[in-house]
Amino acid sequence: MTNTVPEVGGEYKYGFKDDIEPIYTTGEGLTEEIVREISAAKNEPQWMLDFRLKSYEIYKKLPMPKFGPDLSGIDLDKINYFRRDSDKVARSWNDVPEDIKKTFDRLGVPQAEREYLAGSSAQYESEVVYHNMQKQFEKTGIVFMDTDSAVQKYPELVKKYFGKLVPPSDNKLAALNSAVWSGGTFIYVPKGVKVTTPIQSYFRINAGNSGQFERTLIIVDEGASVNYVEGCTAPNYSQDSLHAAVVEVNVLPNAYCRYTTIQNWSDNVYSLETKRAQALENSTMEWVDGNLGSKVTMKYPSVYLDGQGARGTMLSIAFAGKDIRSDTGARMIHHAKNTSSSIVSKSLCKDGGSVDYRGEVRFDRPSDGSFAHVECDTIIMDEKSTSDTIPFNEILNGNVSMEHEAKVSKISEEQLYYLMSRGISEEKATEMIIMGFVEPFTKELPMEYAVELNRLINYQMEGSVG
Amino acid sequence: MSTLEVKNLHVKAKEEKKEILTGVNLKMSTGEIHAIMGPNGTGKSTLSESIMGNPNYEILEGDILINGQSIVGLPVDQRARAGLFLAMQYPAEIPGITNAEFIRAAINSRRSEDDQMSIPEFLQKLDRTLKTLDMTEEMSERYLNEGFSGGEKKRNEILQLMMIEPKFAILDEIDSGLDIDALKVVSRGVNEMRGPEFGSLIITHYQRLLNYIKPDVVHVMMGGKIVKSGDADLAVKLEDEGYAGLRDELGLDVKLVDEE
Numbered sequence: 079m080t081n082t083v084p085e086v087g088g089e090y091k092y093g094f095k096d097d098i099e100p101i102y103t104t105g106e107g108l109t110e111e112i113v114r115e116i117s118a119a120k121n122e123p124q125w126m127l128d129f130r131l132k133s134y135e136i137y138k139k140l141p142m143p144k145f146g147p148d149l150s151g152i153d154l155d156k157i158n159y160f161r162r163d164s165d166k167v168a169r170s171w172n173d174v175p176e177d178i179k180k181t182f183d184r185l186g187v188p189q190a191e192r193e194y195l196a197g198s199s200a201q202y203e204s205e206v207v208y209h210n211m212q213k214q215f216e217k218t219g220i221v222f223m224d225t226d227s228a229v230q231k232y233p234e235l236v237k238k239y240f241g242k243l244v245p246p247s248d249n250k251l252a253a254l255n256s257a258v259w260s261g262g263t264f265i266y267v268p269k270g271v272k273v274t275t276p277i278q279s280y281f282r283i284n285a286g287n288s289g290q291f292e293r294t295l296i297i298v299d300e301g302a303s304v305n306y307v308e309g310c311t312a313p314n315y316s317q318d319s320l321h322a323a324v325v326e327v328n329v330l331p332n333a334y335c336r337y338t339t340i341q342n343w344s345d346n347v348y349s350l351e352t353k354r355a356q357a358l359e360n361s362t363m364e365w366v367d368g369n370l371g372s373k374v375t376m377k378y379p380s381v382y383l384d385g386q387g388a389r390g391t392m393l394s395i396a397f398a399g400k401d402i403r404s405d406t407g408a409r410m411i412h413h414a415k416n417t418s419s420s421i422v423s424k425s426l427c428k429d430g431g432s433v434d435y436r437g438e439v440r441f442d443r444p445s446d447g448s449f450a451h452v453e454c455d456t457i458i459m460d461e462k463s464t465s466d467t468i469p470f471n472e473i474l475n476g477n478v479s480m481e482h483e484a485k486v487s488k489i490s491e492e493q494l495y496y497l498m499s500r501g502i503s504e505e506k507a508t509e510m511i512i513m514g515f516v517e518p519f520t521k522e523l524p525m526e527y528a529v530e531l532n533r534l535i536n537y538q539m540e541g542s543v544g
Numbered sequence: 545m546s547t548l549e550v551k552n553l554h555v556k557a558k559e560e561k562k563e564i565l566t567g568v569n570l571k572m573s574t575g576e577i578h579a580i581m582g583p584n585g586t587g588k589s590t591l592s593e594s595i596m597g598n599p600n601y602e603i604l605e606g607d608i609l610i611n612g613q614s615i616v617g618l619p620v621d622q623r624a625r626a627g628l629f630l631a632m633q634y635p636a637e638i639p640g641i642t643n644a645e646f647i648r649a650a651i652n653s654r655r656s657e658d659d660q661m662s663i664p665e666f667l668q669k670l671d672r673t674l675k676t677l678d679m680t681e682e683m684s685e686r687y688l689n690e691g692f693s694g695g696e697k698k699r700n701e702i703l704q705l706m707m708i709e710p711k712f713a714i715l716d717e718i719d720s721g722l723d724i725d726a727l728k729v730v731s732r733g734v735n736e737m738r739g740p741e742f743g744s745l746i747i748t749h750y751q752r753l754l755n756y757i758k759p760d761v762v763h764v765m766m767g768g769k770i771v772k773s774g775d776a777d778l779a780v781k782l783e784d785e786g787y788a789g790l791r792d793e794l795g796l797d798v799k800l801v802d803e804e
Binding site for chain 2: 506515
């Protein structure tokens, strides 16, 4: 996700694939034996194996989600649940196996790290192959590593928080992730430590028919702050891949966390994620979530506002082109006094894509004096494409206020005419209107991401006029 | 020198049956300022929108030419690049695009890929023009017309005009909703543009604007066509006698919609 990849082809530019033979793989399908194998391959303590096995039992019992996009195309017996491509997590790009390093070079990841990141990690298929934290940040006591390593090195912290916000029983995909999880990011920011420079993880699926089940756990201790960014891509394959991540973010009192995702999967990836944060007293949790590509995306990051004065926000864009089903949104659960939340969702669809907003705002009984704002804007670019806004509000307290605005439009003829009347071509004018539409989102991104996102949207827009 | 010519123009709105323009004839050259006056509902805005190429209007008959070349078949952006500019009565608001970004894109749309206006050059010109129009720098960083007051929108139209430097600028009721100070500022901008390479067609109800921008020719429109043309004195005479007086003098069978 940087602007360093040189060629801009007529196709999804991250669609290249590499022939890398895994060192180890559990093969297709999932059994209890495979769950045990994964755990053994990672040399895990008994408690984690027990957690996996319990999750596997739950997974077998739960049905697939019954709402939203059609998921019948996923063949869970054909998926390769675990593959290891490197036998260690490197701390220098020079130690990453050459072929894998090449992939990340093409994605511009090492260069981005040199230029503007406090820390960076890279996950290839199931496991993290690289991670590094710049010295100046490491000194502050921040822990930034892959979650597998965290289980070994910080078992107490992991035990305390792992699977608490998203229990395996939450939904089938969360149960699956809990059984077979591998990789992901673990961040612990000690009390009072503020990291303003972003920390990045990059997730890459390379093989077809594979699953990526990363597990991310973030703990921002009291008064601390962190800005975490993740990017995701995959090659184009005729067989589908499954990305089912679980992310848990714990924002302790007076802490701040911003979690930014730019997901740009190829059109054979089902991305079904469970992302949840808990915000305690006077803390702030911000999700910034950009979704382009994939075959199906289902994702509703949530904030449980459990401490007085906590604040939760979601700012998202979704762009659904040809054959893409995007069903995304957010959930804000007000469970303490004077909490506030804001959801701003921007959606675009064209060439028969479908982009739905699905969200929930809940004011529980103890949410006196709380406030929520929801704003959904959609531009439908042609007759073939569709969009729905599906908000769900539950209000159990009389002393709260809530605003909801939803707007669905086409590219405004009036705006187009105005821009063109100054000499700007229809194509450029359309692009400007779209860029203006997503601007509230892009202006929140680190600069390099904003540049890249604009480029990606431009690329998706190509040929949309004429 | 360039010319703009409207020949026997008949126009109706897309969704309607009724002809609004019933045969307009007009010819002007750069170096000249023409004013079109007329009562409400007489087709003045339809004329300006039709010249610019607003897709909501349909030309039934007649022609519009720049330097003898018909522009009727051209889309609006090509007409603009051919030298036309329309300061609109109701400019669109476009969130997310800054004024400066937009104006620079407009200027560069007239230039070739390898001759784009540089940012320093653009900013110099922008600063100068903002000063002329008593506009703050902050105006250029705001989103295009979003949340602008009526007066700010009008000023912003003139800002674009001065930055783009078209051959012909049509000002569609640029004076409506302006207080006297803003009117002076807007007039100053237009007067600064005056020169052998610039022509303007000013559409207005009132003679007041013409005290500040002195026209070479004044046309009066009624019932969808130009019924009388003259020099600047015609505007003064109209102010005294009203449109009804002129209508009766010319013996026209035209119903005046209202006189505000």
